[in-house]
Every structure is written in C-alpha cells, then in structure tokens.
Amino acid sequence: MASLLCCGPKTAACGMVLSAWGVIMLVLLGIFFNVHSAVLIEDIPATEEDFQGKGPEKIYQLYNQVSYNCFIAAGLYVALGGFSFCQVRLNKRKEYMVR
Template identity: 65%
Template sequence: MRGLICGPKLAACGIVLSSWGVIMLAMLGIFFSTHSAVLIEDVPVSEDIFHDENPDRIYALYNKVGYNCFIAAGIYILFAAFSCCQMKLNKQKEYLVH
C-alpha cells in the first residue's frame, strides 16, 4: 500500500500524543499571551529588564513565547493529521486483506 509508513498502533499513539500536545500548547499560548505572572520563570528575561519601569519589554517577551507556543501547536496539528491519514491507510489495508 502506497504511503503507509507506520502501523495502526503507532498511528493511534501519534493521534493521542499530538492531541495532548495541541491542548497543552494552546493553553500555554493563551496564558503567555495574557501575561500570566506564574510563567515569568519561563520567559527569557535578563536581570536589567526587571529594573525597567516600563513593563512593555516583558510583555513583548511574553507575547513572543506565546506566539511560539501557538506555532508548536500548529505543528502538532499537522502531525495529528498525518497520524489520522496513517490510521485511515491502515484501515484500508486491513479491509483489502480480509
């Protein structure tokens, strides 16, 4: 069968993992975009930014990290689509064999 790369168990595992990745990264992207104070340790800031009275530089870093999370969630969506296609091809192969 053309295009079949992985088996049904690996395709199902890919669907589950990518679904969790999309949910987790989308939530992180939302929390970073809303400038959640709990996530300050995950923002790549230097010590001099904290002494600045204008928080716009920190907010820009929060937005940048949130944007990166949304990009990673998009990549996981592509991986989920690939896994779904592999699952469909495995079902077709199973149907043709029997």
C-alpha cells in the first residue's frame, strides 16, 4: 500500500482544501453562467458578430457552454479531492504502522 503514497500529509491536506474551494467556486460560477448573469458577459467568448444577430440565442448558447465547462472543471476538482483524501488516509495508515 505504501507504493501508492506519492505525496506527504501536508501536501495532501492542501490538495483537499484547494479542491474543496475549487468545487464551491466553480459550481457557483456554473450556476450563474447557467442563469445567464449579465455581470459575467465579459467572461464569455463572444465576438462582435455574436451581438449583431437577430436575438440572444447565440449569446445564451455561449453562456451555456461556459456553464458546462465550469461544471466539468468542478468534477475534476472533485476527483482531485478524492485523490488527496486517499493520500491523507494512506499517510495516516503509514504513520499508524510505524508506531
């Protein structure tokens, strides 16, 4: 089991904290992009031609795409948090075995 251990206890704990913050932040951003928040208009990859159209459908499509990207990134942070949690458990097991 010790061969699966690839980072120390402090690094693993830091990874858990950063992944928790990343999940919270990205889920909230995904929700706000999903409801087409006007404050985030500068963060979508829109061009001048997208605003020249007959309706907001293209802009809404861009909002939805960025929202999906935020949710995918949040999922990756969940995976990183799970990995960090496993590393914390392995470090504790190693510490227990040494005593």
